[in-house]
Amino acid sequence: MYQFERRITAVIFDLDDTLIDWSGQEIHGAAIGQRHLRQVYTYLTAQGHALPDEEDFLDCFGEVLVRLWQQAKLTWAGVSLAQVIAQTLQESGLGAHQFDMDELLRVYNWQPVPGVRPYPDAIPTLQTLRQQGYKLGLITNAMQPMWMRDVELETYGLLPYLDARVTSGDTGYMKPHPAIYERVLNMLAIQPAQAVFVGDRPENDIAGANTAGLTSVLISPPHLNYELNGIKPDYAIERLSELLPILAGLEVRSG
Template sequence: MKINTVLFDLDGTLVNTNELIIASFLHTLNLYYPNRYQRADVLPFIGPSLSETFSSIDPARVEEMIQCYREYNHKHHDALVEEFETVYETVEALQKDGYKIGIVTTKVRQTVEMGLKLSRLKPFFDVVVTIDDVQKVKPDPEPIQKALRLLGANPSETLMVGDNHHDILAGQNAGTQTAGVAWSVKGREYLESYKPTYILEKMSDLLTIL
């Protein structure tokens, strides 16, 4: 089946927010639990929603911890976010070639808008589905299904691209093809274990696949 729609995760896929996310978690957790968390401890928190992560740590303080995380994250956003190689050129080419393209992310819209503005990617996307737009987050298929409805797209003609197992599972649950990115902070082998349809060494590999 020919692909005519491409959905992307944002963090760690289109924009390199890994250091920002890690720093935001370490800042927050070290305030509440001094010296308990190291860099390796927070890597598993990349991918799930903040609510899910902080609920697993301290259900009574979820909202205040999210607030602390976001304040730090927004304050340091532009200094710590970087571009990934060939992302801009690839997304630009997809739009020029007439593909339907969208973003499906577990971030709140305010943070998403900051990332899209900094990366200059915003004009290319027809649809952006954030955690504010859904009841359930990836790996549930709801966010992808919402993006497909808004784009008038068919799951069998869609590719979901992401850096985390949540992205691969969400795509599989929604009936799309999937692509994992080898630059995932969790490592290529980790993503491969979830059996994505493709692994991308760099984003421009998409143009070859399509």
């Protein structure tokens, strides 16, 4: 009788356009954050702070957001929402004030983006992987703290399946920087060779997983078409359920 020794013990996912489908998003770009920043604006003006006109304040936020992400991508540093808000306040003339950033982040009141949904096979696939004994993780290049994105995961019913989760905003590094993969590998108490990483962006998800020593799986949802630019995923799939036979094939037969 053969025994199967499992080499892969964890599956780590990207979030956006991997577990959740942005093809139907009803709000785009900086407008996603601006609708939440309005609540911060209202809160600060109610406290008596002199702010620019609301639309100028929102425009400033949009500009700061783009600028800080562009700078961060030069070194794959992680931008945090707290940094973006602090810089926006500074450039709006409120730099000398001390703000309770945790409070401002609560007032920001992050919510799921209208029109975004989990892929239909996301929960069934996570359920099966969990039943098969895999540890599950998540790494997202997002400026929000993880607790904010957990609000979405909870709404979509994904939260209970994901044991270890990080955002680039919390970590200070974004994919493909190896440090963000190492963070989750440490949380899961595993080595890189024990993990599969699944994501949709070759230059972030796949290049990073390859460098960090994980087995990489590129998922290509129908509404996206990224160039590989020479980056080679170990596997390529079109839907999450295709992971199951790949993982079965990675089990090592011994004995």
